[in-house]
Amino acid sequence: MSLWEFIAQRWDRLLPEAALHASAVIQCTAIAAVAGVALGVAVYRSPTGSALATALTSAILTVPSFALLGLLIPVLGLGVPPTVVALVLYALLPIVRNTIVGLAGVDPAITDAARGIGMNRLRVLTRVELRLAWPAILAGIRVSTQLLMGIAAIAAYAKGPGLGTEIFSGLARAGSANATNQALAGTIGIVVLALVVDGLYVLVARLTVSRGIRD
Amino acid sequence: MTAAVRAKASRADRLRLVGQPVAVLLLVGGVLLWAATRDLDSIEKVNLAPPKIVRDTWDHLVISVVVTALVVVVAVPLGIAVTRRWARWAAPIVLGVATVGQAAPSVGVLVLFFLWTEWEGLWAAVLPIALYSLLPVLRNTVVGIRGVDPALVEAGRGIGMSAGAVLRRIELPLAVPLILAGLRTSLVLAVGTATLAAFVNGGGLGLLIDTGYKLNRSTVLITGAVLAVGLALLVDWLGALAERSLGPKGLR
Numbered sequence: 001m002s003l004w005e006f007i008a009q010r011w012d013r014l015l016p017e018a019a020l021h022a023s024a025v026i027q028c029t030a031i032a033a034v035a036g037v038a039l040g041v042a043v044y045r046s047p048t049g050s051a052l053a054t055a056l057t058s059a060i061l062t063v064p065s066f067a068l069l070g071l072l073i074p075v076l077g078l079g080v081p082p083t084v085v086a087l088v089l090y091a092l093l094p095i096v097r098n099t100i101v102g103l104a105g106v107d108p109a110i111t112d113a114a115r116g117i118g119m120n121r122l123r124v125l126t127r128v129e130l131r132l133a134w135p136a137i138l139a140g141i142r143v144s145t146q147l148l149m150g151i152a153a154i155a156a157y158a159k160g161p162g163l164g165t166e167i168f169s170g171l172a173r174a175g176s177a178n179a180t181n182q183a184l185a186g187t188i189g190i191v192v193l194a195l196v197v198d199g200l201y202v203l204v205a206r207l208t209v210s211r212g213i214r215d
Numbered sequence: 216m217t218a219a220v221r222a223k224a225s226r227a228d229r230l231r232l233v234g235q236p237v238a239v240l241l242l243v244g245g246v247l248l249w250a251a252t253r254d255l256d257s258i259e260k261v262n263l264a265p266p267k268i269v270r271d272t273w274d275h276l277v278i279s280v281v282v283t284a285l286v287v288v289v290a291v292p293l294g295i296a297v298t299r300r301w302a303r304w305a306a307p308i309v310l311g312v313a314t315v316g317q318a319a320p321s322v323g324v325l326v327l328f329f330l331w332t333e334w335e336g337l338w339a340a341v342l343p344i345a346l347y348s349l350l351p352v353l354r355n356t357v358v359g360i361r362g363v364d365p366a367l368v369e370a371g372r373g374i375g376m377s378a379g380a381v382l383r384r385i386e387l388p389l390a391v392p393l394i395l396a397g398l399r400t401s402l403v404l405a406v407g408t409a410t411l412a413a414f415v416n417g418g419g420l421g422l423l424i425d426t427g428y429k430l431n432r433s434t435v436l437i438t439g440a441v442l443a444v445g446l447a448l449l450v451d452w453l454g455a456l457a458e459r460s461l462g463p464k465g466l467r
Contacts, residue, residue: 047226054227055234062451063444064407070424070440074433146318153320171326171414180330187323194318
């Protein structure tokens with residue numbers, strides 16, 4: 001059976017798996033974005049705090065994803081919980097780092113001006129600093145999403161949802177008919193998802209970056 | 216990058232330079248001690264015997280080192296080639312392929328290579344992992360050489376250097392910091408992906424994780440996972456040291 005025939009035949013199974021894959025990645029990126037931006041905002045004014053947060057999150061990124069999943073299985077069991085925890089942890093670094101870099105890159109003269117026209121600290125942060133840092137933060141979120149697409153495939157080992165299931169079942173059925181098609185469908189599906197979602201970020205950037213700093 | 220941002224980044228680097236080896240020692244020492252003092256059944260004893268652990272760690276290191284050697288030998292010359300005038304047209308193609316390739320899941324690349332070639336063992340793991348971790352070095356080599364100020368290249372040509380001499384004595388040294396940064400990323404990717412080598416009978420610490428999971432022996436699983444984490448942190452730390460000491464002096 002050719003790959004196309006295989007995909008056509010299993011479409012009703014591949015499509016929900018692709019949807020689950022995308023939804024797991026996007027939801028975990030969203031959680032990581034909220035947590036990462038909050039962490040970045042909490043530490044960006046303190047040099048030690050920034051250094052600690054960056055060092056810690058980049059050390060997490062060094063951890064092999066298969067090893068992290070292995071560590072999470074005895075604690076959280078199988079399925080969704082270890083997948084979500086692993087994905088969120090890996091997504092943190094690019095977001096935290098870019099939040100810190102973006103906020104540190106805001107011209108102090110601008111924040112001074114904002115204070116000068118009577119904005120309080122919170123308003124300066126939400127109306128001025130975060131908006132100016134948003135393109136950098138969004139770039140971090142985009143990198144995280146790409147990263148998670150591949151890691152979510154490995155999470156299928158811990159019975160996580162998504163297209164990784166096809167890859168692992170292709171591996172388990174090595175030698176039998178369609179094993180290669182299965183692994184290929186899973187892999188290509190993830191590449192396509194990654195490219196589509198990456199394209200969506202261009203749109204998100206157009207819609208959310210403040211008009212004054214759009215390029 | 217503003218000075219403030221750079222200062223923060225270098226502070227984080229220094230923190231990791233000190234903190235990481237300490238974390239590795241604590242993690243690895245702690246888990247080995249924990250595993251050694253537990254009541255182990257016969258399966259755990261076989262899998263956690265010191266020679267077995269050493270061999271798995273050694274296999275893991277061999278995979279990572281061979282991958283890195285392959286990556287350097289292939290990616291740097293390829294990256295240099297596509298920045299030369301005669302091959303400049305190929306640069307967008309190579310970078311485009313690299314970008315799309317990076318979107319592919321590592322486990323998919325590994326499994327597909329295994330299914331297509333039906334190889335097992337070291338090379339079945341090394342080749343796909345190398346293919347996968349080639350991309351950061353390739354990209355950084357191209358970006359690094361392209362980022363060299365054209366005025367410097369002109370100056371080199373002006374004082375009578377040949378194209379080869381300009382490459383060797385100006386372009387490459389200036390691109391070295393970026394190439395090294397890419398290499399460190401590759402190395403960390405390689406060590407991480409090498410945990411998946413167990414799926415294609417390539418050995419490594421992934422074997423302990425996989426065995427522990429399949430036979431439901433948490434001790435084996437946790438020991439393998441923590442050792443893999445320790446090894447990755449250690450290799451990344453060595454990469455950081457190399458990045459600091461190998462870059463050209465004038466750029467430090």
